[in-house]
Structures are given as structure tokens and as C-alpha cells.
Amino acid sequence: MGASIELENLSKRYPGNPNPSVDNVNMEIKAGETVIFVGPSGCGKSTTLKMINRLIEPSGGRIRIGGEDVTDIDPVKLRRKVGYAIQSSGLFPHMTVAQNIALVPKMVGWSKGRIKERVEEMLDLVGLDPGEFHGRYPRQLSGGQQQRVGVARALAADPPVLLMDEPFGAVDPITRDHLQDELIRLQHELHKTIVFVTHDFDEAIKLGDRIAVLRERSHIAQFDTPEAILTNPADDFVSGFVGAGAALKRLNLTRVRDVPITDYPTVTVDDPLQVIFNKLRESGTNEILLLDKRGRPYKWLRRGDLMRAKGSLARAGTLVNDTVTRDATLRDALEAVLTDSSGRTAVTGRRGEYTGVVDMETLMNSVHELLEADRLEAMEHQHELEEARAAQTHAEQEGDGGEEKA
Template sequence: MAETSGASGASIELEHLTKRYPGAPEPAVDSVSMEIKAGETVIFVGPSGCGKSTTLKMINRLIEPTGGRIRINGEDVTDIDPVKLRRKVGYAIQSAGLFPHMTVAQNIALVPRMIGWGKGRIGDRVEELLDLVGLDPGEFHGRYPRQLSGGQQQRVGVARALAADPPVLLMDEPFGAVDPITRDHLQDELIRLQRELHKTIVFVTHDFDEAIKLGDRIAVLRERSHIAQFDTPEAILTNPADDFVSGFVGAGAALKRLNLTRVRDVEITDYPTVTVDDPLQEIFTKLRASGTNEVLLLDRRGRPYKWLRRGDMMRAKGSLARAGTLVSDTVTRDATLRDALEAVLTDSAGRVAVTGGRGEYTGVVDMETLMNSVHELLEADRLEAMEHQHQLEEIRADRTHAEQEGADGGGRKA
């Protein structure tokens, strides 16, 4: 993977940010104040029409505020040229928003070309970014958006948003239009990218599970972008501020915490593997030696391709073309335990292959490992609830004691 050594994140301060539309009785966004730290991923989550996208778009002034200030790294950007501001702030939207008449490379090169980068520097940057988002530069450089899947288009959209190496990346429901499996993989990719790049990311979603998975902090917004709670995912799950926030958390807070633990945090086991180029006799030998009664067949790029069992090979008369079961799903090390659990539950053998940044095999995680983690989370929740109950009882006892002392003191005075 290409090394990236560009600008890391910038702090963002919103001070009484307001948007009023002519003729509307109430402001769409009403005096929002918020501080976002450099390198932090902050998620805006709230019901449809609450003003979260409007608030996001005011940060790069795609929508002009009617009141308040915006500071990026301490600089007040409320009055500077909005076009210049937008070139310094990456922006990714739902359905990628790629220009259909431009190739992948031309789409990514758009902002660097506008700000005057040289041809050689642009070419290097396009290649670096395609590599970074897990697309082979040789394969995708000259393709047009219509030749890409929805997930590939979103990857190109993220690459384009990062092209001029902005410190701030704004993302407006960028994964909302793709299927659930692709969405999970794109979320994992964003987590991996952020661990490498340390940008400041402000991300809008209506999906609370996505917010938990991606956010360092979550801003739960009511109507007119009033902040109901702005805190870490753990704090919101365990101590929602009020009934409105509790409604977003919903039932099963302990299970939602599976979105806070990554596959890389649990034991990833190695598994017997063979490749499509291995001689059949060697594959039979590995199958016989396998304590699991199956091996994982990898393609020529080292990616999981098929699960092979002894019976499969016998029935298919030794031909790899007809043998085995295609790998239907994989997870990355940045996937959450919830993603892994869903993948394992849909697999009859109760395991899922774990892959690296380019889809290459790195190991397997199984049902037993995941269930142990679920039990640990539930036990931690139970202990936390007991501790909370104990603290409440102590507070009540102290209050009762104080009231008794007060009554005794009053009696003596009399």
C-alpha cells in the first residue's frame, strides 16, 4: 500500500451556527455550538429533517449560514471565499456523485488540477489514492463510473474527496445507497483509512448502528439541530441523556456494544489453506491432515474463494471447478464483532474468513470466539448495573441519614 504522509486533521468550532430560510416560521438550524477535535470522527445522527445535513453543508458553505461563526484550526472561515474553502475541505456524498463523462482518474484528479498541481504530481496522487481505497490502479484508472459497482463508485468518491489532501472530510450519508454487505465493507474501509490518515471527519447518518461503529463521538440531534447529547458511543449506550436519545439507542444496548469491538481485538485463528494452483494431490494431503475436515481455497491473489471439504472433492471427482462451496462473505480486521457475528450466523459451518486491505486472507474467526466476547460484554454490563444500583443505595442511605440528623438537631433545639 502507498505511504500517505499528508495533512492530518484540523479542529472545527461551530459557534451559534444558524440557518433561516425566507418565509419559514422557524430556523432550519438554530444556534448550534460545537467543538470537534483535530483527527476526530464525529457523527451527526438524528431523525429526517432535523437539520443534520444542513449543518454539515454549512461547514464548507455549500449552504451559507445566516448567523454564527465557523472556525477551522482557529481560522474564521465564515467570510473567506467559499470556493477556496471547499477546495480545502473534502466532501463525499451518497451515490458518490462522480461525473459520468470522466474516467476514474479524471474524477479523482479534479480538485488537484483546479488548484494547479503539476501533471506528474497528480498522476502519482491518483495512483496512491486508488491503492489506498483498495482499487488496483492498473485496473481502474481508465474506467468510467458506469463500469463500476456501487461500492467501487463510493471508494472512488472517497478518493476524490481526499485528492488534495484536505485536513477535513465531510461525508453526507455516503454509504446509504449500497447493499448492506457492501456498506459494512465500506465502513470497515473508512475505519482503516482513518487509522492511517487521522483526518477530521464529520459524517451524517440516520443509522444509529453506523454511528456507533464509526464515531469517536456522536452528536444526537433533535429538530433544528439542537444537540440532545454529544458524547462517546459508550457513554450514549450506557447513559442516554433522555428519552429522545434512549429512542435512538433502542433495545439491546449490550448487543449494540458489539459495534464498539473490532475483529482485530479478538482471537483470529489460522486455518489450513490451499491455492487454485496447488496440485490436487497436495490439496488431498492437506485435507487429510486438517483437524477441521476442510481447507480454504485461495485464488491467485490470495483471496478466499471456496471452502473445500473431503466429501466435496470425492463427489466432484477431484475437479476444483465443481468442488466446494463459494465463500459468500468475509470480514476485515476493522469489522465490528456484530458484522462478524452476522456473517458467522448465516454460515452453516459457523466461521468467517478475515481479510486484509486488498481482500487477501489473514485468518478465520469462529462462533465460539464471538460468543465468548458476547458473554464478556453481557457480564460487564451486569456488573456495571450492580455497581450503579449499589451507588444509588448509598446515596439514598446518606440522604436518609442526613434527614434523620436534621430532625434530631431540630428536636434538640426545641
Template structure:
């Protein structure tokens, strides 16, 4: 069973934020700076500390990912921030406040916490789970009710459909969304996430990652995220802290810098092969051309759908359901073979991407589609447009060309440095 997490409470007034180191400008941050100073954890009977003298600063509104091998201390470091694990020594500062010695329960009510398998209370409804800490901190009933509705909408769940369900009635992905909603319910400046998407299937995990990216663009919290998956770290992080044993920092930098200039062989091992292709995780669908595509809805008369197919410049249209979500791809011959029934016509849409999906996500979806395109959707799955293979391949070529130019420039710099050292040695001999 996962730990039952403490959940957040009403935050202190956040300080004016600095922009995140690696991410785009996204408006004012509602997060707070986190400063770890010499943070250490020793367990009795252990020869070496589990975490040894970690010092770092995480900017307000920044999403920082801890990544490292199993047992390196990344989760222990995370849990010391909200003091689920008490540090042996060192200081923790959030905003202008030293929280090292404050009441631990009060501290945890000011920090959101999301874990693997969501950690929802099974005997409480979704609404009761989300409302827990706002109620404990004295919010009025009307304010709590409004906040529950707002949080469910924020994470893409229909309040009318989900507020009265119990966790057992939700899919794994829905449980994780509710877990994030609960962690954010009392508007904390800091959110800690300990491998929150590790227990769901790969497709759901991609969608949850996209959802977190979207939320962070809207909310600008300070988020510390633990994962063992370097691709996930690249996709999510403004900066990544690559940790060795005992949480010693091997490199703490923007994803681009780690991919193009790893600090040493240890970091290179995490980057692995295909660094140029991994950079596809740094570009979002919203940054490339999303084109429109002919659409019809299930509510339109069959003859009008047939006329749209027959008169259009495309040999297919995208059929949307009553909520304008992608449902089927319809070709010209489908309706005639289906004998006038949409139920038997067309090919179901098996995959979509959001605007916050990475180019890697989009490329994988396009490669599995015979027609070489994928529908792009909004927060509630509504149709926005289509991204196609040509657009994605142009972006890939641009990334590869940039890497080649960077490699040539780097080689020139090395040659100039060698020439300079040779000149200096010759002058010294003279």
C-alpha cells in the same frame, strides 16, 4: 440527481491534534479542529430556524457522527461547515482560521466532501474525477498521476483495472470508494460525509464502513459524518452528536457513554432495545483472536490438495484464488465427488470480514455459516485468518458480564444517594 460537490484542495499545515475523545490512539492526526460558534440558519418565510445556535468543538483527527430524526437539520449543519449552505449567523473556525467570511470556493477546495451516490462526474474517467482538484490547485502532472495511483490503492481499487473506467462501469460500492478517493485527493484536513453509504445494499455498506474505519486509522483526518442510522453511528464514531429538531444537541458523547448512560428519553429512543448487544459495534475483529486455518491455492496440484485434506487435523481446508483471496471451503469428500475438478468441488465463500469489521458484523457472518466460522481478509481481500463462534461468544459474554457489573454498581450508587438523602433529612428534622 445529487448535488455536484466541490472537492478538496491543499490544506493548511494542520495543528497538533488532541486525541479523539472516544477512539483509540492512532498516531498523529492530519486533521484540524472544527469549532462551530452559535451557528444558525433561517430560511425566509419560516417561523423557526432550520438550525438554531449550534456550538460545538470537534477535535483534530476525530470522527464525529451527526444522528437525528429526518428534518432535524443535521445535513444543513454539515453543509454550513463548507458553506454549501451559507449560515445566517454564527462563526465557523477550522484550525486557527475563521472561515466564515472567506471565499466559499477556496474554502471548499480545502474540505473533502462525499455524498450519497458518490456525485462523480459521469463524463470523466475515474482518474480524471480523482485528479480534478489537485489539477485545479496547480499540482504538476507527475504529482497528480502519482496521487491518483495512491488514492486508488488506498481505497482498495487496482489502479491498472480502474483508472480508465467511467462511473457507469462501476458498481455502487466502487463508485463510493472513488468518491472518497476524490474527496481525499488533495489531502484536506477535513472530510464531510453526508449519508455517503445510504444508497448501497447492506453487505456493501458494511464493507464500506469497514473501509472508512481502516482509512481513518491510517490518515487521522477530521471527519464529520451524517447518518440516520444509529447502529452506523455507533460503529463509526469517536463521538456521536444526537440532534433534536433545529440541531439542538441532546447528547454529544462517546458511543459507550450514550449506550450505557443516555441523557434523556429522546436519546434512549435512539439507542432502542438491546443496548448491550449494540456494544458489539464498538469492538473490532482485530481486538479478538484471529486464528490460522489450513489453506491451499488453486495453483497447487490436485493431488497435493487431496493429501493436505487427508493428512491434516481439520476435515476441511480453505481454497485461495491466485490473489490469495478466500474462494472455497473444501471438505475431504469434495474432491472425490468432484471427479478431480476444483470447478465442481467445495462450497463457495459467500462472506468475509476485515480486521476493521465489528463483532456484530462477524457474528452475523458466522451465524449464517453452517460451520460457524468466517474468513478474515486484508485491504485487497487477501486471506489473513479465521474467526470462529467460540471466540465471538466469549467476547459477547464478557460484554454482558461487564454490563451486569456496571448495572450493579449503578444500583449501589443510587442506594447510597438515597441513604444519604434520608440521613440528611433526619438530621434536618432533629
């Protein structure tokens, strides 16, 4: 489980610089909460993050984790209790995946048997087959796989706090979306306290329970929920981060698991052609989803494809190019549906196994509901402003009347 984090008057000054890099930051982060630091380059967000585990020593102020003041304890011991994941994974290239993950448990004195079990548990947790990846070296992994191992290493000793410094910034957009979904799923299971630095506001909306929008020297411009920041930014600086299309950005706040997922007729690559024909005919649809041997979406098959198959599915159908998980956002799902151009996309579980389908109609209904909610909220806010102005005008008139009588 997570632990609370309190930053009290936290500051950092570097010799020769008249202005502090981080100036008097005060913040309370709840146990089990995911908080995102977002702000312009050089605003001090990474410096603030690194002071929490004292990779950078504070010049002033206090840090409390779980109520314990960690400002004066041994920083090496502190770092063993705080998970840390960075961009490009930070894996040691001369160590295998298993050795990288085992690093901190070994340092804190875990037994070999316990470490071996933990390595396998962590690989499974981040969606990597322990038998396949245990002995590999980082150079033998894709960027996304390296980042998964980096997260596994950060969580290996079961720390209550996980610090993440732009961990997904160096991977391609599709892999980044999948890694974000994986982090959301992990947090549902683990309930750690996560502090995450990014410059991408869309990523902040997708991942954060609360977002701290930071100005220069880590001054807090607004610290609130994604919904509150999108609908009621504190000032023009925050509005600049929100950018255009706030209503559409709210698609990042709703998950696929929150909307209806429909079942779809499926067959497997091991099914005979006649069975597939029969299933398609019985389903009453013009299309069926072919699953591979592991139950993962493989191809969309239409009636015409089967007619042309001539006893083999090797060249029949259309490959499934994109899928979404239940933890993906509606924005992810909408992009997948539009990319596929067929009005639907397959939804998968943690191992890529098929769990259902979400379609364009469902997504558009959700978009309309969000837009309507925004419209009603804007009308209510306008009504409140008008009432406040009327009350102020009335008070001023009463005051003028009183002065005339006097």
C-alpha cells in the same frame, strides 16, 4: 493529519420561516476525530454539516478550522480545503474516474505529474486497481465502486477535514458494511477529522469516536462516546435512538482485530490434488480452505469433497459467500458466521487476501464478556443511586431534627 473544528453559536434562518433551521449550535471537534451527527429527518444535521464548508451560508455564529475563522473567507477556497462526500457519490458522469479524482488538485494548481501520481495513490488507497479503473466512467462502476471513487476524490487534495453526508445510504447492506470497514481502515491510516451525517444509529456506533445526537434545529441532546450513549443515554429522546438490545449493539464497538484470529490450513487452486490431500491429512482437521490465484478465500473443501473430486476441483467444495476484514465489527462477524452456518468465517486483508479465521466460540465468548461488563456496570450504577438516595434521606432527617430542636 486532521484539524480541529469549532462551531460557535452557529445558526441558520431561511426567509419566511419564523423558526431557525439550526439554532445556536456550539461544538468542539478534535483534530483526527470521527464525529457522527445522528437525528430524526429534518432536524438540521445535514444543514449543520454543509455550513462547515459553507455550501450553506450561516445566518449567524462562527466556524473555526484549525483555529482559523473561516466564516468570512472565500467559500470556494474553503471548499477546496475541505473534502466532501455525499450519497450516490456525486461523480461527474462525463468524466473518467481519473478525471473525477483529479478535479480539486487540478483546481489548486498541482502539476500533471503530481496529479497522475495522486490519482493512482488514491485509487490504491480505496482498494481499486489503478490500471483497471483509471479510464472508466461512473456508469461502468457498481454503486460500491462509485462510493469508493467519491471518497478518493474527496481526499485527493489531502484536506485535513472530510465531511460526509450519508455517503453509504444508497447502496445495499452488504456493500454498505464493506464501505464502512474501508472508511475505518482509511481513518487508521490518514487520521483526518471526519464529520459524518447518518440517520442509522448502528452506523453511528460503528464509525464514530463520538456521536452527537441532535434534536430539532440541531439542538444537541447528547454528545459523547458510543459506549457512554449506549450505557447511559441522557434522556428518553436519546434512549429512543439507542433502541432495544443496547448490549448487543455494543458488538458494533469491538472489532475483529480485537479478538483472537486463528490460522487455518489452506491450499491454492494451483496445488495438485495429492498435495491438497496431504495437507488435509496433516492438518488433523476435516476441512481446508482453498484460495484463488490472488490468495483470496474461494472454497471450503471437506474430505468427502476431495474423494468425489475425480481429478478436478471445479465442482468440489462450498463457495465462500461472505468474509470479514479485521476492521469489521463483531456484529458483522457474527452475521457472517450465522449466514455461513458452519461456525466460522474467513478474515481478509485490504485486497481480499486471506489472513485467518474467526469462529463462533470466539465470538460468543466476546458476547458473554460484553454482557457481563454491562451487568457489572448496571449493578455499580444502581449501587451509586442507592447511596445517593440514602445520603439524601439522611440529610433530610438531619434537617428535620434540627428544626424540631429549634
